[in-house]
Amino acid sequence: MKPAPFAYHKAASLADAIALLGQHSDARLLAGGQSLIATLNMRLSAPTLLIDINGIAGLAEIAVQDRAGKSFVEIGALVRHAQAERSDLIARHAPLIARAMPFIAHPAIRTRGTLGGSIAFADPAAEMPACLLALDGEVDAQGPDGKSTIKAADYFQGLYETALGSQDVLTGFRVPAADKDSRFGFAELARRHGDYAIVGLAASARAHGAGLADVRLAFFGVGNTPLRAEKSEAALAAGDIEAAVAALDLDPHDDIQATPEVKKHLAGVLLRRVAAQLMEAR
Amino acid sequence: MAELIMDITLTVNGEPVSERVEARKTLVDFVRDDLGLTGSHVGCEHGVCGACTMRVDGEIVRGCLMLAVQCDGATVETIEGLSDQGEVADLQAAFEQRNALQCGFCTPGMVTAAQAILLQAKASGTVPSREEIREHISGNYCRCTGYHAIVDAVETVAKARAGAKA
Numbered sequence: 001m002k003p004a005p006f007a008y009h010k011a012a013s014l015a016d017a018i019a020l021l022g023q024h025s026d027a028r029l030l031a032g033g034q035s036l037i038a039t040l041n042m043r044l045s046a047p048t049l050l051i052d053i054n055g056i057a058g059l060a061e062i063a064v065q066d067r068a069g070k071s072f073v074e075i076g077a078l079v080r081h082a083q084a085e086r087s088d089l090i091a092r093h094a095p096l097i098a099r100a101m102p103f104i105a106h107p108a109i110r111t112r113g114t115l116g117g118s119i120a121f122a123d124p125a126a127e128m129p130a131c132l133l134a135l136d137g138e139v140d141a142q143g144p145d146g147k148s149t150i151k152a153a154d155y156f157q158g159l160y161e162t163a164l165g166s167q168d169v170l171t172g173f174r175v176p177a178a179d180k181d182s183r184f185g186f187a188e189l190a191r192r193h194g195d196y197a198i199v200g201l202a203a204s205a206r207a208h209g210a211g212l213a214d215v216r217l218a219f220f221g222v223g224n225t226p227l228r229a230e231k232s233e234a235a236l237a238a239g240d241i242e243a244a245v246a247a248l249d250l251d252p253h254d255d256i257q258a259t260p261e262v263k264k265h266l267a268g269v270l271l272r273r274v275a276a277q278l279m280e281a282r
Numbered sequence: 283m284a285e286l287i288m289d290i291t292l293t294v295n296g297e298p299v300s301e302r303v304e305a306r307k308t309l310v311d312f313v314r315d316d317l318g319l320t321g322s323h324v325g326c327e328h329g330v331c332g333a334c335t336m337r338v339d340g341e342i343v344r345g346c347l348m349l350a351v352q353c354d355g356a357t358v359e360t361i362e363g364l365s366d367q368g369e370v371a372d373l374q375a376a377f378e379q380r381n382a383l384q385c386g387f388c389t390p391g392m393v394t395a396a397q398a399i400l401l402q403a404k405a406s407g408t409v410p411s412r413e414e415i416r417e418h419i420s421g422n423y424c425r426c427t428g429y430h431a432i433v434d435a436v437e438t439v440a441k442a443r444a445g446a447k448a
Binding site: 004049054 | 306329341418420
């Protein structure tokens with residue numbers, strides 16, 4: 001199908017984009033467009049105005065910066081998946097994101113799609129929202145009232161629903177930079193490589209003696225948002241993988257890909273794989 | 283200003299193009315309908331099938347997931363351009379020799395996608411494995427061949443180009 005008619009504006013600045021969002025209640029921001037344009041083509045959405053933010057300077061940078069004595073990887077909203085995939089900074093300081101990149105769609109989509117757009121769209125089966133939650137990251141937004149920062153735990157609120165206001169532009173996000181004790185795991189199951197996950201799992205932890213501490217398991221494709229599995233995290237920190245699998249308290253809906261029973265079983269399969277990854281030395 | 287119809291100027295297959303387009307027109311519809319370049323095919327129109335794969339500013343994209351108005355000032359290359367330049371002549375010959383196409387609907391997108399991994403391999407001085415080739419073309423559907431022959435063709439060219447370089 002073809003999109004319904006809409007007007008197009010290439011925003012010159014964040015202020016320009018924010019002002020237009022205020023004037024047009026049904027405008028949509030266009031970043032990579034790899035989800036948005038598909039929904040326009042299928043007429044699942046029909047905004048009257050697209051505000052293209054691709055020309056706004058300063059939103060496509062990756063940097064490592066210290067904030068309050070801690071080191072963070074700062075990722076601008078317009079950093080594309082292909083750019084992150086090739087980035088030495090991401091590979092060294094945010095290895096979970098590096099590990100997730102090849103699972104995201106296909107090369108011709110990763111050249112356009114943005115990490116920020118994925119987090120703003122908050123598809124429940126997408127990789128980046130789960131990575132943000134597993135890494136305990138935070139999102140930067142700018143709106144008519146100025147800048148705000150939202151913790152990952154407060155950011156994902158429902159199906160495609162986030163803490164961003166209707167006039168907010170996601171400008172970037174940050175995750176803690178990895179150090180020698182950081183451990184990461186990532187796995188997902190899809191019918192075809194690059195398709196949306198049936199079930200996926202992004203995880204982080206810290207090496208603690210011979211075991212793990214601060215385990216964070218963020219499942220995706222099993223609910224309306226990426227979901228922590230806190231009972232399993234505690235079991236994994238105690239060193240018991242089978243207890244962690246038994247403690248999974250996910251309650252997935254069925255979808256076109258799998259029944260709830262299959263998804264729950266596959267979540268256990270992924271947890272065993274990711275637990276093994278977490279326990280590997282870096 | 284926000285407009286429903288806009289004037290754009292871009293380079294398509296090396297030639298300057300200035301056209302008036304609807305903001306809602308996708309890049310693949312623009313090259314097919316406005317420029318008559320029908321080598322890029324329209325399949326699923328939501329980014330799944332890969333039949334519309336083309337290059338914008340040197341990188342492969344989905345022609346159905348970009349708007350023509352986003353390409354104002356850009357350099358666009360379609361299968362017609364790649365073909366006329368001879369850039370993919372060896373790939374096209376290998377596709378024919380290996381029976382890597384039957385109906386041919388996916389072939390322009392498949393060749394354009396395959397050329398991207400071959401260029402990456404050349405830049406890094408490596409030869410992609412069959413597994414890497416499969417993963418790279420996972421975003422391009424072919425309903426005729428079962429993919430083996432396509433992987434054969436791409437692998438043949440990868441090895442030949444690496445050999446020719448040495």
